[in-house]
Amino acid sequence: MKEAVHISGLASAGPDLQELLGMVARGDQDAFSQVYEAVCGPVLGLVRSVLRDPAQSEEVAQEVLVEVWRTAPRFQAARGSAMNWVLTLAHHRAVDRVRSVEATTAREHKAALLDRTPAFDDVTEQVETRLEREQVRRCMRTLSELQRESVTLAYYRGLTYREVAELLAAPLGTIKTRLRDGLIRLRDCLGVSA
Amino acid sequence: MSDAGLHTLTGAYALHALPEPERREFERHLGDCAACSVEVLEFSETATRLGLAVSAAPSRELRERVLREIATVRQEPPPGGRRTRPGATGQHGAGRTRRWPAFALAASLAAAAAFGGVAAWQNQVAQDARQEARAAQEANTRLVQVLAAPDAKSRSGTLEDGATGTVVVSESQDRAVFLASGLAEAPGGKVYQLWFDDGGTMRSAGLMRASGDSPTTYATLLDGPVDGATGMGVTVEPAGGSAQPTSAPLALMSLPA
Ligand SMILES: [Zn+2]
Numbered sequence: 001m002k003e004a005v006h007i008s009g010l011a012s013a014g015p016d017l018q019e020l021l022g023m024v025a026r027g028d029q030d031a032f033s034q035v036y037e038a039v040c041g042p043v044l045g046l047v048r049s050v051l052r053d054p055a056q057s058e059e060v061a062q063e064v065l066v067e068v069w070r071t072a073p074r075f076q077a078a079r080g081s082a083m084n085w086v087l088t089l090a091h092h093r094a095v096d097r098v099r100s101v102e103a104t105t106a107r108e109h110k111a112a113l114l115d116r117t118p119a120f121d122d123v124t125e126q127v128e129t130r131l132e133r134e135q136v137r138r139c140m141r142t143l144s145e146l147q148r149e150s151v152t153l154a155y156y157r158g159l160t161y162r163e164v165a166e167l168l169a170a171p172l173g174t175i176k177t178r179l180r181d182g183l184i185r186l187r188d189c190l191g192v193s194a
Numbered sequence: 195m196s197d198a199g200l201h202t203l204t205g206a207y208a209l210h211a212l213p214e215p216e217r218r219e220f221e222r223h224l225g226d227c228a229a230c231s232v233e234v235l236e237f238s239e240t241a242t243r244l245g246l247a248v249s250a251a252p253s254r255e256l257r258e259r260v261l262r263e264i265a266t267v268r269q270e271p272p273p274g275g276r277r278t279r280p281g282a283t284g285q286h287g288a289g290r291t292r293r294w295p296a297f298a299l300a301a302s303l304a305a306a307a308a309f310g311g312v313a314a315w316q317n318q319v320a321q322d323a324r325q326e327a328r329a330a331q332e333a334n335t336r337l338v339q340v341l342a343a344p345d346a347k348s349r350s351g352t353l354e355d356g357a358t359g360t361v362v363v364s365e366s367q368d369r370a371v372f373l374a375s376g377l378a379e380a381p382g383g384k385v386y387q388l389w390f391d392d393g394g395t396m397r398s399a400g401l402m403r404a405s406g407d408s409p410t411t412y413a414t415l416l417d418g419p420v421d422g423a424t425g426m427g428v429t430v431e432p433a434g435g436s437a438q439p440t441s442a443p444l445a446l447m448s449l450p451a
Contacts, residue, residue: 045250136247179205
């Protein structure tokens, strides 16, 4: 039995999850169940934030988690944190799904777009992520309204910047710029840069 | 689209908000632009923090389903073969085959420095170094220490022929690392030599070393302390290097303040 590895919800850049992924890459199912515990909450939360539908979200979250197992040998720590790798995967999967659904149920999608409920308020709060949530909320408040809406619609709702521009009735160039300068502000506020 | 226009797409790209043709165009640009590449990595980590903030409690059934399923799903072989399978998942292009730009090493080293996510690099570098002389091992360790320093700062610039250089400085360690990629081998048995620029006086900082990964990628710990140098340069010198530069510099970069 291996020694238990402590993983907090905040260990996005910590070595623990990285090490575990390395073990998963060598086929260690026990390590995978620990990775599962560390990432399942954020994966499901992010997927649900984009897809909204709980049943579909669980389905996509399952696909993502199995893909983490299947493609763990591809993870390279030098290209970003382990949590980044997992959530990038989750976001891509959710966005792919919402964009394919979009084609068939355009009207439903549009209704979802118009629902501007802040993304964090509609998910179950977990103790270990409260700190992260508070910090993100605080940093979100430092953005201009247009920056905040652009980042939220693109990331939490999975819209393309063109859809964001249409929804907010703003020029394309403005939305591109707001996404970038909004992220610069968030990056600095969250202390992501050196 | 103009290059200036492309630089502003880092945010949309990192959030997966670029529609298909524009995503491809931007990825081509990423291959030539270290600044955008580093910014994309930073934004992607920023987005991860946003993702962590919406964590939700999954059902017990999800756990059971996933653990049951992985017992029957075969893992991909570790990369090593250069070939990526169609539909394979790359770190920044899930569901799409994605070839990383040539300077990804430099950008990722700088990013590793920026995020402190360097533990695995340390392992990898230590592993590589085992096959090398002890001196080289020490240099590698120092190199990683500079990149991993909490106060590490980097600056990127373009060398000739689209090659990219990134200099990373740790003030607390008073050392610097130079990363270059896409740089052709020095002509005719010559070498690339690095220099500290002490207000116009060039002080040798040793020869550039190709990294294990690729002959056009270099990661070098500059010899000696930064010691207040304001810049650094690269020249082509005869084998073994020179005491003073004997050719015009390929690049002169000021050090990040
Ligand atoms: Zn650029």
